Amino acid sequence: MSILEVKNLSVSFKQYTAGLKQTNHKVISSLNVTLEAGEILAVVGASGSGKSLLAHAILGILPSNASVSGVITFEGEELTSARQKAVRGKEIALVPQSVNFLDPLMHVGSQVRTSVKKGDAVKAQRAVFERLHLRQEVEQMYPFQLSGGMARRTLLSTAMVSGVKVIIADEPTPGLDPVVIKEALDQFREFANQGCAVMLITHDIESALQIADKIAVFYAGTTVEIAKVEDFLGQSEAIRHPYSKALWRALPQNDFIPIPGSQPHPSALPTGCLFAPRCEMATPECWEAQPDIRNLRDGMVRCIHAT
Template identity: 80%
Template sequence: MPILEVEDLSISFQQYTVGLKQKNHQVISSLNISLFAGEILAVVGASGSGKSLLAHAILGILPSNAIMSGTMKYAGEELTLKRQISLRGKEIALVPQSVNYLDPLMRVGKQVRTSVNDGDAVLAQRKVFERYHLKPDVENMYPFQLSGGMARRTLLSTAMVSGAKVIIADEPTPGLDPVVIDEALNNFREFADNGCAVMLITHDIESALKIADKIAVFYAGTTVEVAPVDNFTGDGELLRHPYSKALWRALPQNDFIPIPGSQPHPSSLPPGCLFAPRCEKATPKCGLAQPEMRKLRDGMVRCIHAT
């Protein structure tokens, strides 16, 4: 049974337009992912594809104008708002994308200690700071005194000392030097190998390939494919969805072939398959309805033409 399961998640935001008219912008539609204990699921996709919104939905920290439908379960039970609050920072921990999540009025050592749920908090904080090459005097600093890389390592430390069963890491490595990046990735892998679960949200497919078990590809607010990590090889011939293949081939280390067109804005989503306007395989049938996710070759795909 998955430790974390998201089924048919849709999120829209209610906004006011000219004349105080209300309009809903759907930014996530029919999104599905499953996360199992002992594995790392990497979530990749272009900016605006819904990766960070998924993390915020799981933790129950969406803004007040968000309208959400679908089902989220943790350890087999529905993830209600009350349950999200009780689990947040304890059994489910977030490494946020922005360093602004640090409290500007609290010394960073104390902030990390407040995330320790068991054992000696001071000892745990000092050990994790040493692991991430943060000098002893850093614990007495305020966030404004940290460099960008130091602030990111502090956020990583906060999640790592929590003892959580699930870590959601939202772009945890930008601004870090290669040594610290490798250290962080190895720690995520160690975390999973000890029976916990990691969702790694990233633009960096190469980093994901080093540690992930599966990769979920997002496009325009939905999951288009979930594939074993070893499918990302060669010309992408083992991948299932046209977007996944195009994304893989667009990387500089591969063919460096750009994908024509652009990801649609939430206010102007096409009917049917969201990738159809950019897809070489698209047929009139693709525009009738958004395909359902289906199992295919030890993975999942949302495409009627995938084989």
């Protein structure tokens, strides 16, 4: 059952250049994802592909110069600004990428306890700290006293005790040792098994493949493919989009072949398919218009050549 759905999301930012000329940079265009209760959706793609902006758009925490179009629904109802504020932190929780989301004037233990909705908050906080290998004395520390890894584990703790229906984890594992990474990933899997929906935003495709049910691949601010995790196993023959295949081949455990060229900047997007300038399959038709996302082999793809 779909619990959160994003349809044709576009996000632009107003900027002023020399001479106070106003420009609009579209950083997300026609982006589509669906979160199912009981599943983990891993969102992968290069830096600047729109992964974190998607999370912020869902929660309504984009900066004031952002313009948003498209529809986001939660439990079948549109997420208006008022509803975003009502569900933020209560039914939809964010594990943010930046540790600056921690309150610098509050003990970290107390911050985690404020996310506990039922039961003994102190007991819940201490149990999750123990699980993530944070010593009890850490609960009396302020954020500036924490290492980067400790701060990330604290942010992760707030989601783990929240009892929310949707967790959006934005790069939750960088800087953590392998034991803690495994604990965090296992916890996300446990959340999903209990009926929660999890969106795992990550560069670490290998970790995502261990626990995710589906993979959404982003490129230059749009969704190019959504597929079952099984499609990314084997020799990539089940992968639909040329970029997804190139991303798979670039992994060290596979062919370790880099993708030529670079992802375009939002101010210099090509006409037509955004991946066309780097694609070996590109034809003149690819430059005419951005392809619509379509259903293909029990998945979705944005490519006219995918079969």
